[in-house]
Amino acid sequence: MSQPARNAYMPTLPRTWWLKRWVYTRFMIREITAVFVAAYVVELVILISRLA
């Protein structure tokens, strides 16, 4: 990719970018549900292994 001109202004992305608009916040909530799904899968695997 080409490099921007030396005096071009490149805004930095703040850590709270996902709070700027509701659609981004909704997207992040959607993504974070994967953490809970993964935790439940791990719990299921542990329970199944105990049954064995």
Added chain:
Amino acid sequence: MAASENGRSEPTIALDVFRYRPDQEAEPTFQRYDVPYRRDWVVLDALNYIKDHIDGTLSYRWSCRMGVCGSCGVIVNGVPVLSCARFLRDYYPNPIRIAPLDHFPVERDLMIEMESFLERLKSIHPWIIRREGEERSLDDGEHRQSPNQLARFKQFSMCINCMLCYSACPVMALEPGFLGPAAAALGMRYILDSRDQGKDERLDVISSHDGAWQCTFVGECSTVCPKDVDPAGALQQAKVLGAIEWYKSLLWPWGRRKKK
């Protein structure tokens, strides 16, 4: 309210416009302008009023002023829009905050640097590709397409390269090498074109690390698209196509056509 020539006060609306003058300042600022409010004015009309009557140094892009050229993309109150397609009456009487498109270097005021976007478009090889020896001669006449064949790719051909989708996509900020919605839609436009034989070539770009797979299906690109191109749909179609081609390459690797 501002006084008009006949003494009657006319309504005004405040515009907070992003100003960046690299020859004068290192950091950008917002400058407030009060412009006359007219019911039939769009944001572009207000910017033109500022340029013509208040501050001639304001820099911004525009051309057709009717939503077909894609030149006037800006962020209005946090949302990427075409300035010629947003009426002041949708915001009045609240002030309007106008900034350049996100995720691109700012050259000056509301003007962004477009080179990275153009490079992404070029990487998709946006032209009809024919295999060697299969080019039609002039005597054979033109390529014929049925209405159904045209309908397969027509939606993706409506892109006006306004870059609103790139501005709306959060992945563009997090992954600067991402191919992006418009380039993926352009790639799918040619892949789905019955005249084209360059699917393998384009899928090498689309299925790469920075290709369609960086997309996390936020969907904002399709929401802000002024031409209903649905670039999010194009990206998901590209993922499906890429996955199918990958499985095919596993199952019968000898069947892949040789590249030109």
